[in-house]
Amino acid sequence: MTPQTLHDLRMAQPRFQGLEAGHRACQGCGQALAARLTLEESGPDVVVANATGCLEVFTTAWPDSAWRVPWLHSLFANTGAVAAGMEAALKMQGRDIKVLAFAGDGGTFDIGFQALSGMLERGHNVLFICYDNEAYMNTGVQRSSSTPHAAATTTSPAGVARMGKRHLKKDILSIIAAHHIPYAATASVAYPADLRKKVRRGIEVEGPSFLQIHSPCPLGWGHGSELSIEVARLAVQSGMFPLIELEQGALVGAMPIRQIRPVADYLKLQGRFKHLFAGDALAREELAHLQALADQNIEDYALKAETADPFDTEGADTVRRGGLRST
């Protein structure tokens, strides 16, 4: 049958559309893409608890909703607790439905962290996904503890004396690892096959799982909306955002980088780092610092691939290390 209407076209889509088109996200929004990929992979048998933040705001402008799965808006601070309660209630009813919890980095790294930690420690069967756009975007690009070092935000501006944020991006995955949960991973919208695989794994696992998805924000990061995927890919290829997997807190996999790119290639596409290219000594020092952080990631996670493959753009070939369960 040839599709005739928008509805027909939508129904002809091969994958489940848990997040509808027609929401109010900015053009090129990484979160919107990440949430769509997540729900395509999860299918309809999930319920979602969603913290306050961009994703909640742009999908639910009253009286519309872009969600095609049961969805509950939690507070900024308590998504983990709300998801835990939903899971407990479903369990009492004997219903085998996975609970997903969605939050931005503010709702994960900062204000939502206490509830998240409790949810992980109590062992709830919930996949918690952090859509990491590295600042409080919904309220006007304030810095969060996920904002990278030297990035300019409205509360960490770049100027003569200070070159953007003075502190390091919080290593949230190491903190999550300390909870010894069955599965935790990082993913990127630039590698959708890998992202999907990790969503599936997080859902299949019995018990708490955690996924941190690097999600570019054209508005907050200051890049063209057409560059979101390119920027996300360069974050991975430069070593700034390693794609790794943990089981019970131990590193079990890392996506190799076949062509390591200098961090400057990643940074120079973004307005939030433009002060690093002013050519002065301080800027050069900061650039060198960021390069050193990326180099450290590459070393710590052994990210350098042994063979170069210029055709590998999907990176679905996560290297598994000794004695691992395959995904």
Ligand SMILES: Cc1ncc(C[n+]2csc(CCOP(=O)(O)OP(=O)(O)O)c2C)c(N)n1
């Ligand atoms: C207790 C509390 N403090 C502050 C706010 C205001 N607020 C709403 S969303 C938001 C930022 C959300 O940032 P993040 O979690 O990173 O998600 P993003 O909007 O970037 O997707 C803030 C500060 C709030 N709703 N509740």
